[in-house]
Amino acid sequence: MNEADYKKVLTDYIDKRLNISEEEKEIIASSYTLKSFQKKEHIFSQGKPCSIETFVVKGTLRLYHVDNKGQEHVLLFAFPEWWVGDMASFNTGEPSSLNLQVLEETIALVIDPTEKEVLLKKVPKLERLFRLMIQKNLSVLQKRFLLTISANASYRYLELIERSPGIEQLVPQHQIASYLGIHPESLSRMKKQLLK
């Protein structure tokens, strides 16, 4: 696949949701920059402003936070056709509280806040796309939050592997523990328990 093919993934994605003209497709395609990232690389990090919003074309990422005790907490794993960034930081310029790390070699389309403003001016319909996207993210997080405070860790674990089958092949176990909000030792013990 070449650059144009990768950008077509994005414009197709948008077209499916919004119906955009050929001209708009070109504006969009030229507003985003194609980047590839190596395994373990950090695309942005906690403490610095996040001036990148990415649309994942290929690969796997994790978005996580390190708390003041030094514990990592995975907010999400990202896959192709996902938008990932730290919106709060991206929009305000304040330091990010999140880290975005590559788990599997990734190809993504990226944009910075200034370019995004320009793009939104040129193609205002995209406001709607981004609204719907964030709305989706919010519903998902809401659901996860409620699950986290209402169900125990084994229930959350089973829910995760049902919702994302194959995740255990893609992501090391201690990161799954971190996603579930528990320690690796606890997840290990829990899995043993579940085998009965």
Next chain:
Amino acid sequence: MNEADYKKVLTDYIDKRLNISEEEKEIIASSYTLKSFQKKEHIFSQGKPCSIETFVVKGTLRLYHVDNKGQEHVLLFAFPEWWVGDMASFNTGEPSSLNLQVLEETIALVIDPTEKEVLLKKVPKLERLFRLMIQKNLSVLQKRFLLTISANASYRYLELIERSPGIEQLVPQHQIASYLGIHPESLSRMKKQLLK
């Protein structure tokens, strides 16, 4: 205050963030319906589609979910100048998983999905307002989620009363416990501990 005054609260709120014309203010004001709600009343409930998005002008509300064990979990308390609804349900028509209940007599401006679509067609800039609003909500929830899985209940309690001083006068203690994700007995004991 009369109806026009209440609607002015909304148009002022929007004007502060977007700069809208007098004409647009009128369109907005006429798209929303003024409603008042009594203490304990449910504005929408779990299991039924939520066809209401509210802008609180006066009063206090709580948005909560009841899980399959019958436990209530408070997602948020809402105060004047907040938007409250169940976006997932509002936009798709699927049954809501949330309940919105009045804690203190409330006056709010409400809109249904069809009216909102019409309004957004007439005043497309509002797409941006709603995007920013949801974005804010998402950042807040993200932060809360991370706090919930990284800090213990007493830390979360202290954070809450610092962030919302006076909340203990407005909201019964068992609902604060529910907001914190713990049981009322635990909160009671915790507070006793903290007095040292």
Next chain:
DNA sequence: CGAAAATTTGACATGACTCAACTGGAGTGG
């Protein structure tokens, strides 16, 4: 005033954490 609801207290159970030791596999360099 009296009933119902909210809060507190007690006794005990349990899920998850902590810290430390051990195991096993993947990769590296001699």
Next chain:
DNA sequence: CCACTCCAGTTGAGTCATGTCAAATTTTCG
């Protein structure tokens, strides 16, 4: 190709925060 290291995962023992259930007390409100 082996020895070595490093990291992920497992296991063990003890602790702690919070849950559970039941009873006592206080507050709220009709």
